[in-house]
Amino acid sequence: MPKKLHNNICEENLFNALFKKHSQHLHNFLYYKFGERLDPKDKMQEAFIKLWENCKKVTPEKAKSFLFTIGNNLMLNEVKHQKVVLKYQQIKQKHHTNETPEFVLEEKQYMDKLQTALTNLTDAQRVAFLMNRIEGKKHKEIAELLGISTKAVEKRIYGALKKLRLDIDEL
Amino acid sequence: MKRKVLIKKWLDNELNSEDLEAFKQLKDYTDLVRLSHNTMLFKPENIDISFELESLNFALKTRKQKGNNYFKPLLRVAAILAISLSLFYYTTTLNTNINTEIAQKENVVLPDQSLVVLNAKSTLTYNKSKWENNRDLNLNGEAYFKVAKGSKFSVKTNTGTISVLGTEFNVKNRKDLFEVICYEGSVKVEHNNKTNILKPGENFLLLNNIVIEKPKAVETSPYWINNETDFTSMPYTQVISEFERQYNVTFSVDNIDTNQLFTGSFSHNNIEVALQAITFPLNLKYTKNNNKISLQRE
Numbered sequence: 001m002p003k004k005l006h007n008n009i010c011e012e013n014l015f016n017a018l019f020k021k022h023s024q025h026l027h028n029f030l031y032y033k034f035g036e037r038l039d040p041k042d043k044m045q046e047a048f049i050k051l052w053e054n055c056k057k058v059t060p061e062k063a064k065s066f067l068f069t070i071g072n073n074l075m076l077n078e079v080k081h082q083k084v085v086l087k088y089q090q091i092k093q094k095h096h097t098n099e100t101p102e103f104v105l106e107e108k109q110y111m112d113k114l115q116t117a118l119t120n121l122t123d124a125q126r127v128a129f130l131m132n133r134i135e136g137k138k139h140k141e142i143a144e145l146l147g148i149s150t151k152a153v154e155k156r157i158y159g160a161l162k163k164l165r166l167d168i169d170e171l
Numbered sequence: 172m173k174r175k176v177l178i179k180k181w182l183d184n185e186l187n188s189e190d191l192e193a194f195k196q197l198k199d200y201t202d203l204v205r206l207s208h209n210t211m212l213f214k215p216e217n218i219d220i221s222f223e224l225e226s227l228n229f230a231l232k233t234r235k236q237k238g239n240n241y242f243k244p245l246l247r248v249a250a251i252l253a254i255s256l257s258l259f260y261y262t263t264t265l266n267t268n269i270n271t272e273i274a275q276k277e278n279v280v281l282p283d284q285s286l287v288v289l290n291a292k293s294t295l296t297y298n299k300s301k302w303e304n305n306r307d308l309n310l311n312g313e314a315y316f317k318v319a320k321g322s323k324f325s326v327k328t329n330t331g332t333i334s335v336l337g338t339e340f341n342v343k344n345r346k347d348l349f350e351v352i353c354y355e356g357s358v359k360v361e362h363n364n365k366t367n368i369l370k371p372g373e374n375f376l377l378l379n380n381i382v383i384e385k386p387k388a389v390e391t392s393p394y395w396i397n398n399e400t401d402f403t404s405m406p407y408t409q410v411i412s413e414f415e416r417q418y419n420v421t422f423s424v425d426n427i428d429t430n431q432l433f434t435g436s437f438s439h440n441n442i443e444v445a446l447q448a449i450t451f452p453l454n455l456k457y458t459k460n461n462n463k464i465s466l467q468r469e
Contacts, residue, residue: 016224024218031215041218048227049234114209132182133210139183157182158175164206165199 009063010055018063019048025145026067032130033123034075047071065147110168117167121160128153129160178203269295271312273419274439276395281308285324286317290343290395291416313343315393330377331362340369341393348409349377354391378406394436401436410437410449418442423465427455 293312
């Protein structure tokens with residue numbers, strides 16, 4: 001076995017590098033899973049604080065899963081009653097638009113439906129689906145990030161898509 | 172089936188141009204693209220990593236000041252050390268106490284190899300840690316000392332202090348009775364600011380606070396060491412209380428002058444023989460009922 005350069009992550013440079021590498025992923029993961037009301041940015045910060053406090057026990061390879069688990073747990077402590085709410089960016093109102101008012105209204109309704117439908121997905125489905133669609137991540141990358149198999153990712157994303165289609169049609 | 176494969180490929184961005192054409196032919200192509208396109212509007216905010224990192228480092232720094240990493244374990248170590256040190260100090264400066272019960276004798280070897288034989292119902296107290304500089308001990312009861320040669324050795328009793336340099340002697344310190352007998356070397360007895368020096372065989376006897384002259388003893392160690400107690404012209408009360416100490420019995424006395432003097436001895440091994448030994452010479456009768464013995468005139 002090759003000797004590892006670092007046994008723990010107590011060194012500041014290493015820790016900062018880890019932050020640069022994982023903070024956005026962790027934030028997005030928490031946002032997809034729990035929505036924006038529970039302040040994913042805050043939880044992301046807290047997870048890194050916890051990581052620093054336990055820096056002696058965590059190897060660089062374990063840091064990512066440590067962060068994701070801690071972030072998840074921090075959220076779960078708070079989540080209990082709150083419903084997942086994702087925030088869609090308001091489509092910029094163009095001042096001079098060719099779009100008819102009907103179209104604008106219809107688009108707004110569609111977004112609301114999509115929002116509800118996303119909320120109704122399982123956490124696992126939503127996380128995988130949004131990582132795939134929003135960040136354009138390949139299945140393999142998502143699998144690595146979540147620590148599951150590619151096959152499972154594929155299943156979740158496809159399942160999510162199917163459910164969304166159904167839900168939107170019904171609503 | 173083809174549809175499912177195409178959609179999955181599309182989801183994983185793996186459509187080649189041929190597949191793409193086929194995908195575009197799908198009935199719900201526009202719906203799918205719209206769904207995908209609109210989902211992107213749920214984009215999470217982009218994190219300003221350098222700003223976040225800065226605020227994280229700030230949070231960590233303020234936290235560090237509260238409870239830093241080195242001080243706490245150090246405090247724990249210090250606390251353990253303090254506790255064990257004080258415990259060590261406490262136990263080593265504590266006096267050593269040796270007690271004997273009724274009918275019990277105990278051999279004690281002191282730190283300097285001096286030997287003490289403690290008779291029944293007696294207490295010996297000394298301090299182990301100070302022993303080298305200060306050979307002092309307290310005695311309540313009766314004990315025989317064989318002192319190793321060395322510095323001054325003192326036995327303190329509530330009646331007087333006995334000090335020697337290295338010798339053998341017996342101290343009997345009971346109620347109304349204080350007796351020191353020297354068997355070897357010389358012994359200094361201090362009582363009421365008066366000092367008596369005893370030579371081998373000589374003794375110092377105090378009965379009810381009165382000094383009594385007694386002839387020289389001839390034996391070389393006290394009788395009680397060999398499980399026998401002897402009395403020479405002792406008040407009968409002293410005989411009875413010594414008997415009670417050796418046999419765990421209580422006496423009730425009817426109509427007998429307990430101040431009359433008794434000379435003789437009794438054994439510590441056989442209560443019947445011992446009772447006869449202390450009653451027969453005075454023409455007394457005894458009845459024994461469990462641990463109670465009553466004495467009457469014959």
